[in-house]
Amino acid sequence: MKRAVLYARVSSDMQKKEGTVESQVVELRKQILKDGNILVKEYVDEGYEGPRLDRPGLEMMRQDLKKDVFETIYFLAADRIAREVTLQTIIIEEIIKNNKQLIINGKDYIKNPENTFSLQVLGAVAQLERAKIAERVGRGKALKLSKGYHPGRGWNIFGYNYVHKKPETESATLEINEREAKIVRLIFEIYANSKEGMHMITRMLEDQGHLTKTGKKLWRVGIIKNMLRNHAYIGMMYFNKLETITEYANPFYGIKVTSKKIRRRDKSQWVGVKVPAIVSKEIFNKVQDKIDYYRKKYRNPRIPQLLSNLMRCGCCGGSCYAYRRYYVDKRSKPHKVYHRASYKCNWTVRILQHSIKSKLRKCDNNEIKTSIIEEKVFKLFENIVVKPELLKENMDIFKTGGKTEQNKLQRQLKKLDSAIKNMSASKKRVLELYAEGNIGRADYSKKNMEYDSELARLATEKVELVKQIPLLHKPVVIDMSIAHYCDEVRSRIRQCKDFETYRQFFLDYIDHVVYYKNLVELHAYVPIKSATQNEDEVETKIEYKIITEIEWAERFANYHKKTNGSRISVMDFNSLVGESKRRMRDVPLFSKEKLTQ
Ligand SMILES: [Zn+2]
The missing domain is CATH 3.90.1750.20 (Putative Large Serine Recombinase; Chain B, Domain 2)
Structure with a gap:
């Protein structure tokens, strides 16, 4: 007895000739039952045309191939995989390579002698190679490219x-x-x-x-x-040059995923068009x-600082970078070398690439010594985060404004719940109508599918919404989670002893740190979950932010030289720069009152 899956496909224009998907599925289920296997999953594609392989059902199957989801796969005919023989071969090869049993029209593919023959022949044909390149490029425009056609990306080339x-x-x-x-x-x-x-x-x-x-x-x-x-x-224009990879905050220390990054592929994989x-x-x-x-x-080698990738500029909303500089004091003999590392807003440098006519003004946030701000942030953890009462004071949702916001979300949730209830009732009604013989089978299955997709949509919407409402949890659960979090932080602080452990601690517990002149704002989340996880309780998190000040005496001696009084308005600045504007929304800035204090 093996775990089996089936794949069925019908293209929109061939409905009549190929029969419906349902008939294919029924036939395949019979075969699986006859062989004494258990059906674990069904992949179905309806209405996808042509020689392409980018169909959702097939894509899912190919992903599951690499995991341990099934042992046997059933197709009704080889042309159900793809209409073109070359594309069929790609999929068949993939299945066999992953050590899965392949059954086409009730016959084991590998044991069938004529198939082994056709596999060998096809492998030698250059056409297959071309199809493979095309397949790599991206399923849609693939074949066009192999014939030397331009896909639509040509739009963006200047010139x-x-x-x-x-x-x-x-x-x-x-x-x-x-x-x-x-x-x-x-x-x-x-x-x-x-x-x-x-x-x-x-x-x-x-x-x-x-x-x-x-x-x-x-x-x-x-x-x-x-x-x-x-x-x-x-x-010579090249395609298939880039690939997306997941970038970690720092690959060396791992764990926290920050973004998807685009990287160049090896040149042998590029596909050129004249x-x-x-x-x-x-x-x-x-x-x-x-x-x-x-x-x-x-180019200097990259040396991470403790807060690399976690710092944001409170002045313009941009990111900060850490830079190092060595000063040589030539008056002393032998020469002394001073080392200095600071965080600096990216825009203080990027402004250099724009003309004076663009009227952009330099971001006037100061740079800050790495050692000063790193110590400040760590002190926040030691003094505030480890104490549940103090930590709660820094959470927005426990303040008056936060509570009304939460209530609003709860009302939305109620609405959503009633919508789901109504939808289920209608679904039941249609079933009753069908049972009484008032509507036909085609009508019923069409309606039923509509309701199912609508219900699935509402369900995901609900999950998303619940995530935003931590207060739905019982106060006990929230208190317990916060206490647990504090304990965890305390024990992690005790373990901090060298650069690696400090860095990992910051990566694990900080979302980001906003820095503005003499103010530092720490943003992070407390995960909320009960020990006995109920099904309707979704795991969520509560944000907290803690603001602290850096004493003037702690700062650079030459501070006064840099702040010559011209403070730019945040709005002015960002209306000129589309990109930072987008970032602004999720970077909360310090409130005006705080700044003038
Ligand atoms: Zn800035």
Whole structure:
């Protein structure tokens, strides 16, 4: 007896000829029962056409292949996997590679002699190789690419116009946009033949009023760098260059996932398509050499600080970076070397890449010595976080404003509950109608499916909502969770002894730290869960934030030189910079009263 799954598919245009999905599923279930296996999962795709492999059911099956979900898989016919033989082979190979039994139309695939033969033949055919490349690229546009067609991404290349597919050309093409191409040539010219860097180029483009491909006034070094690295300008556009990976706050210390990151694939996996060239290969290579040279010369190895990736600027909402500098005191003999590491708002540096005409003002948040702020944050944990009563005072939801917000959410939840109740009642009614013979089977199954999908949607909505309402839990549970959290923090603090343990402690317990001049705000969450987990109790978390001040005496001696009184308005600044504006929303700033105190 094995765990078995089945896969059924029907394309929208072939309903009549291929029969309905239901009939396929019923047939496969019979086969599984006959073989004495247990059905554990069904994958069904309805209404997906053509030679593509990006169907949700198939995708799920392929993911489950790698896990231990089933031992045997049933198909009604090979063309149910995919219409094209090459694509069928890819899937069949995958199944066999993962040591699963494959049954097509009641026959074991591997034991069937004619199949082994066809597998060998197909393996030798170059067509398969092409299909494999196409498969790697991304299921949809794959086949087009292997024939040399341009998928829609051509839009975004500065210097080209994207020409849509016409009947006579059969493929979309790129044509040179002379106005933009002139700028491209200029950029390559400047970078290759002068001492200027990319900052100067962005400033120049802004000064002259050129817009980016997406119509923005502000250029960024990243755009210029991507342009200088883009092979399209010498006549070969590459696809399948990037892949997404999950980035950890620090891969070395692991655990906390911060973001998805895009990374370059190895060049052997790229797929090239010819386009008209704008610059010569000579100048392109010269530019690549220069980029590599400066990269080697100036790039420092990454050395994480305790709060790297956790710091935010309270002035503009941007992120902070840690930088190190060595000062050599030449008056003393032998020379003394001072080492200094500080956190600094990214915008104090990024402002350099924009022209004066853009009217952006420099973020005037100060830099702060790493040692000062790290100690401050750690003291907060030692003095406040470990004490439940003090910690509760810093939670918004226990304040008056927080409570009304929670009540509002609870009312929403009630509404949702009644909607779910109504929906279930209607579902029951339809079933009764069907049982009495008032409606037909087709009508019934259609209605039933509608209700099911609607119910599933409401259920997920409810889970999301409940997560936002920690007060739904009983006060005892909340108190217990907070006490447990405090104990945990206390024991972890005792374990802190070297850089690794401190860093891991911060990564585990801090969401982010906002820093503004002499104020520090610590943001973190307390997870709420009861010891005996009920099914209707969803695990949630309560946010807390603690504000503390850094004494003036603790700060830099030359502090007064940097604050010359010009304080920018946060709103002004962000309306000019689209990106930081988005970040602003989730970075709570210090309140005005606090700042003027
Ligand atoms: Zn800033």
